[in-house]
Amino acid sequence: MSQKVNAVIAGGKGAPVRIETIIVPDPGPGEAVVAVQACGVCHTDLHYREGGINDDFPFLLGHEAAGVVESVGEGVTEVAPGDFVILNWRAVCGRCRSCLRGRPWYCFNTHNATQKMTLDNGTELSPALGIGAFAEKTLVAAGQCTKVDPAASPAAAGLLGCGVMAGLGAAINTGGVSRGDSVAVIGCGGVGGAAIAGSRLAGAAKIIAVDVDDRKLEGARRLGATHTVDSRSIDAVAAIRDLTGGFGADVVIDAVGRPETYKQAFHARDLAGTVVLVGVPTPEMTLELPLLDVFGRGGALKSSWYGDCLPSRDFPTLIDLYLQGRLDLDAFVSETIGLEDVEEAFARMHRGEVLRSVVVFP
Template sequence: MSQEVRGVIARGKGAPVEVATIVVPDPGPGEAVVRVQACGVCHTDLHYREGGINDDFPFLLGHEAAGIVEQVGAGVTDVEPGDFVVLNWRAVCGNCRACRRGKPWYCFATHNAAQKMTLTDGTELSPALGIGAFVEKTLVHAGQCTKVDPAARPAAVGLLGCGVMAGLGAAVNTGGVTRGDSVAVIGCGGVGDGAVAGAALAGATTIIAVDTDPRKLEWAKGFGATHTVNARETDPVEAIRELTGGHGADVVIEAVGRPETWQQAFYARDLAGTVVLVGVPTPEMKMPDLPLLDVFGRGGALKSSWYGDCLPSRDFPMLTSLYLQGRLDLDAFVSEEIGLDQVEDAFGKMHHGDVLRSVVIF
């Protein structure tokens, strides 16, 4: 029997979100129904509401979530009812050319639930990132459920489902930060601070946080930044070079998603260094006008990081263990815990930089 639950939807571009009744079908083959316990309010959800991803309205928002598996469909063997899981949007297929090359974190054919959740009038919903977790219960592909230690707090480890993993993975997986490296992170919201935390975990000795908001720079210190640069007051490229012996950082992570900050990242890295783009640009943004000789002459690597190049089955349990050991402070990312009807207010707080993460608690 299908179930009716409460969830947050975006009906149209720019319209305030609303709480509606959502119909969740029984799981089919390869699917699972998860009772959501906590879900973070991510900037990607705001992108969906603003039409910055696509125009497949109405959207069922929310995707940074943790909860309990309630039902599974035929053929599901990796999870069972009662399992505590973090939801992911990279359920790898195992068969595409990336998976066959032994690089499943690049999977080009990730799975989502085959069935659709709907409104009570039958209108099909588009779940954000194939998840849709601002809802009491959600239907996902079973491969989107990653089991982690149930001792972990859902509000904290649920953030591994997107923002924290994106930033931390941009440093560790994509950027290859290792002990003794110098790292600069431009943009210190939830994703940028995830990158700061990842650089600290990896043993970077110089971690430079760059932002225009003094509050965010203070937050970055708590995650391991050794230096801060207010880009409203100081040229960030010159400041990063000065803090790295005049050379530039070994790895520069751009967590804003704008051409001008990407250009700053390019010139703030050392020769043969690495630039990682993890901030999400909007469709109309173009690459900055860089002399091709500079691209050639500086060497190194220019990379984009999609979901922190993570493999959820590998990374989520490991990072949860580090959290439970006190070595990764996921609780510090949780600025406030809110109810389902406060998501629109949370978008406003996020837009004004008042929070790292608001987390909906069910």
């Protein structure tokens, strides 16, 4: 039987979000209903509200979430009612050419729930990243649920569903950071901060944080940066080179996603080093680099999709590290809020005052 719950809706481009009653249907084949316990406020949700993703309004916002499976549909075997899960937005298909080649983290046919959640009047909702978790309950594909240790704090665990996993994965999975490496991270918000934490976890010897905000640089140190560079007053490329014996860093991660920061990353890496783009550019941005420099410097220029993560592999491992005290996910939770506070949380995020505000459900 379908259920009525409260949820945060973006009704039109740039309009303030509002809380409305939505209808969550019973799960169909391959689907699950999850009682959401916590959901982070991510920049992607703000992009949806501003029409920066597409114009399929109204949107059901929220996607960095953890909760408990309430019910499952026919054929679901990977999770069961009562399981504590982190939601992800890339449920792999297991059948596409990438999955069949043993690279499911690049799955080209990820999927979401087939049924639609609706407003009370029957209007279909577009759930953010196929999740829609600023809601007391949400309907997802069962493959979007990854079972983890229930001892984890939902507020911290849910952040692995998007931004924190993107940063950790950019360092560990895409960048291949390993013991003794030098790493530079340009942009130290939630994703960049997670890339710093991931580099520390991987054993990097030198981790250089670059930003224009003193608060973010201070936070970067808490997350594991060994050096900080305020690029308002210092040339970031020169500073990174000075800190790495004149050579440049082994791995440079651009967590901003602008042409100017990408060029900094390109020129701040060592010969045969790696550049990882994890910050998301906007459609109108273009990049110009001398092709001879691309050839002559060697190495790798990579883009990181969701931290190149495989949720079924990475989420349980990272939660175990969190519970062992080796990965401080709690450090990313700046504040906990209610559903009614999401609009103000967007404003605080835009002002750079928080790493993550997290909606916590009673």
